[in-house]
Amino acid sequence: MAPPVAGAPVDPVPPRAERVLTLTVLGCDGSHQAAGGAASGYLVRSWASGTAVWMDAGPGTFANLQRFTDPLELSAVVLSHEHHDHFGDIEDLITAARWVYPFERDPVPVYAAPGVLGHLTQDVEGILAWHEVGDGDGVDVGDLRLAFSRTDHPPVTLATRLEGPSGALGYSADSGPDWSLSALGSGLDLALCEATYTSEHKGPPIHMSGSEAGSNARDAGARRLVITHRWPTADAAEVLAEATDAFRGHVEQAAVGRGYSL
Numbered sequence: 001m002a003p004p005v006a007g008a009p010v011d012p013v014p015p016r017a018e019r020v021l022t023l024t025v026l027g028c029d030g031s032h033q034a035a036g037g038a039a040s041g042y043l044v045r046s047w048a049s050g051t052a053v054w055m056d057a058g059p060g061t062f063a064n065l066q067r068f069t070d071p072l073e074l075s076a077v078v079l080s081h082e083h084h085d086h087f088g089d090i091e092d093l094i095t096a097a098r099w100v101y102p103f104e105r106d107p108v109p110v111y112a113a114p115g116v117l118g119h120l121t122q123d124v125e126g127i128l129a130w131h132e133v134g135d136g137d138g139v140d141v142g143d144l145r146l147a148f149s150r151t152d153h154p155p156v157t158l159a160t161r162l163e164g165p166s167g168a169l170g171y172s173a174d175s176g177p178d179w180s181l182s183a184l185g186s187g188l189d190l191a192l193c194e195a196t197y198t199s200e201h202k203g204p205p206i207h208m209s210g211s212e213a214g215s216n217a218r219d220a221g222a223r224r225l226v227i228t229h230r231w232p233t234a235d236a237a238e239v240l241a242e243a244t245d246a247f248r249g250h251v252e253q254a255a256v257g258r259g260y261s262l
């Protein structure tokens, strides 16, 4: 794996053998990127095996991905749904791999919800190995087991459970409140759940408020909660306070470059 770029934020944790699964936030703005920000995207790594998964590729996240890893070292990409704020930067990986980088590896496996491929402007042939996945599907990537659950968000949107030797991470992707993190199974060591707005300033019911995210994670028995996908117009402190209150425990708000280990 390529060394980190000088000046880049410090990696979430040293790759100690006993803490082998890390989550790094590449972007966490809801529905569109804020000024200078990035929409949804995360890097999940299992250090013991060198497995690296780019999970959602919202605008701005390809730039941040390069701060933490060589994109050509990716084990796989997961794209939760066909809304642009979750897949747009996959185009940048294709461009870089086809025209800029010396691309001398097998195509990068992509596991995507239905519909995403049809939005791309470029041919993926030779660059990406595209696999459409759906509710209930599972796939192994290195030493990670990925399992998908359809959420309460149109069009078809897939939450992901990523389970490695040291723990299980559950990512809600986008969802309204009529889907439960418990659909990803029990024993979530960390829930990465969308909390788009406050209860007072709700938008369309295809997203969750801070309060709904907190109670959702609590009901699912998640040990830790990180909230994400906050609209740039939503008050960060209020969304966090709601989530903390409902979760009845410590909650963290995702921020670019922030990392978690489990």
Ligand SMILES: [Zn+2]
Pocket (backbone or CB within 6 Å): 030, 031, 040, 083, 085, 086, 174, 229
């Ligand atoms: Zn979104």
